[in-house]
Amino acid sequence: MANFQVFTRRMVPLVKQPAVTIQKRGNMSVNRAAFVALGEPQAVELLYDPAENIVGFRAVPTDTEHAYPMRPQGQKEDGPYIVAGMAFTKYYGIDTTISRRWPATMQDDVLCIDLKQEGTVVTSNRGRSTDVEEVEAQGKLI
Template sequence: MRGPVVSGFETFTKTLVALGRDPQVTIQKRGTITLNAAAYAALHEPQAVELLFDRDDLVLGLRPCEPRLGHGVFVRPATRSPNGPYVVSAMAFLKYYGIDTTVARKFRAEVRWPVLCADLAGPCAVVSKLPH
C-alpha cells in the first residue's frame, strides 16, 4: 500500500539501488569473504572459487573453478537480492595465512583474469554497523 504522493519526493524502493561499478571484496570478522555484485560479475558468476594468496605482495585472489574440485569453495548469495552480496566461507584460509579478521575491511578489487585480486596491503575501508 502506497501513501499519498508528496510533491518533490520520490519513494525509495530497494529496486532503485544501482550496482556498484567497482569490484569490491570484504573480509568479514566472522571469516567470510564477501563479493559485491560487480566482483561476482567480473568472475563470470561462478558456483565455486579457489582461494589464492600471494604472500610476498599480500594479494588475496579468487579464481573460478568447478564446484566438484576438492579445494574449491562454493559462492552463495548472502540475500535473496540478485544484486548481491555474495559470500565465500574462508575462515580456515584466513587463519592459515594470518589475515586479520578483527574488523571487517573492504578492498577495491581488480581482475587479472582469471583471478579477482584484492591488495591487502593497499587502502581499505573499515566496515562497521551503526548501533541501533
C-alpha cells in the same frame, strides 16, 4: 491525486567498482560488481600470494575438490555473495579483528585484493549502539 512510484532497491544502479570485504570472523563478502567480473560463478578457489600480500578468487566448477561455494547473502540474489574463508584467513594469518573492504581488480581470470592497502573499515548496523556517548567515543557520530 499524486502519481507515486514505488522505489525498489533494484532501481539503484550496480556499484561499478568491484570490492571484497573480509569480515570479522574471516568470511569474505564479494559485491555484485566483483561477482559479475568473475563471471557469476557458483564457486571459486581461494588464492594467496604471500610475497605480495594479495588475495585472489578464481571461478572454478563446483565439483572442484578445493571449491568454495559463493552463496548469496540472505534472500537477495543481486549480491553481496559470501565465501567461507575462516580457515583460509587463519592459515595465512590474515587479520580479521575488524571487517575491512578493499577495491578489487581482475588480473587475467583472478579477482584480486591487495592487503598492503589499508582497506576501509566496515561496520554493521546490526549491533550498532544507540548510546550517543559510546558512538561519539568511537568517532562515529551520525
